[in-house]
Amino acid sequence: MKNKIWLVPGIIGSLLFLAGCSKEPLQNLTPEESRIYTTSYDSSANFQTYKTFSIADSVAVIDNGTVVKEHSASDDAYINAMYNMMQQRGYLLVDKNQSPDIAIAVNRVYNTTTGLFDYGDYWDYYGGYWDPYYWGYGGYGYNVPYVFGVYQITEGLYSIDMFDLKNATGNHEINLIWNGLARGAGVFSNTTANEAVDAMFAQSPYLKSTN
């Protein structure tokens, strides 16, 4: 019987090729599918008892610990979407000087993480790629300083906060009673704002005034 061991590397290569055909979950997501909308609330708050609200007219941009106020098209879109949804749920918009029950603040948050790629392995084998003899210096070795590559990943999201002003005096503090987060591809587009806020309110049926 002819020895067929030589077939094995080819077969293993073919199997590895097949393994490369695995489906990468994130590559099959549309921008809409990539987005998530998370809401959380204070279970001790009775949202039906609040009547009025006010929205800050600009957005706090929180970028890695620093805060500035800005006013972009997408910021306006989120503010308007909140204004519309709160009114649909029976809350009355008032000026911030008219003692609103709820204060709403829209925030744009950026968080940048930094990491290091270690190129050590690459340089360790450099002599194997280009033997110093190639340059006419046979017998010499390479001396390469340790090298890192730096990468940064920035994630951005919209965070919408509702604060309890109605009971602030009694509580001696302003409590956060509701928060909505929009994360994922395209959340900073003004066309996404309505979709995001609609989803947040759809999963928050308790947000309803008895007005």
Add this chain to the structure above:
Amino acid sequence: MKRYAKIFFPLIMVFAFANFANAQTKAKEGELKLHLNYNYAIPLGDFKNELISNGSARGFSGDLLYQINPKWAAGISAGYQDFVQKYPRAVYETGSHESTSAVLTNSVEISPFMAKGIFTPMGGNGKMLQPYISAGAGVNMLNFRQYLGEFGGADNSATFIAQAGAGLNLAFGKTKESGFSIGADYNYVPYQRNGFGNMNSLGLHAGLYFPLK
């Protein structure tokens, strides 16, 4: 059920045909054979009910088996199967008084490495068509990823796997030592993490086998 009937009816027909196949073939003792298979797998139990209900057409397996005698072979087996399912947007409870609206994607890659034995009850009769049963056990490298939208995490773990299977070998060629193979395997994979009980599956395979020397 109809789907399974479609799969197994041809197998039954092949079994019937086996009675008429009189080509003389005999597994040689001491022979080392490589079996290579394309796999289609169907999740079962908790795996199907709680993670992924779709079948996976992305899988393969390979067995390296030593022929102990005409009826028994034993060796090692390795494979790969990739299960992925994306669920439409829905609202999930992600914490105390916290809800998240998201498209949920579950991804499970399994890579079993097993010791395996095959019993061919008609192995000594020299017929071209040979039914077999198999059993194996070993370690399953499991990569479970779950995403809400584009955000998620992975759980890489090594679990136990036990496998029982049955199928048919159809010899071809001059020496009749190589052939086609079809069959089905039940894979028992306990997975007591993240609230799940198992990642069991039914694998259907078709492939080739041939001696290495």
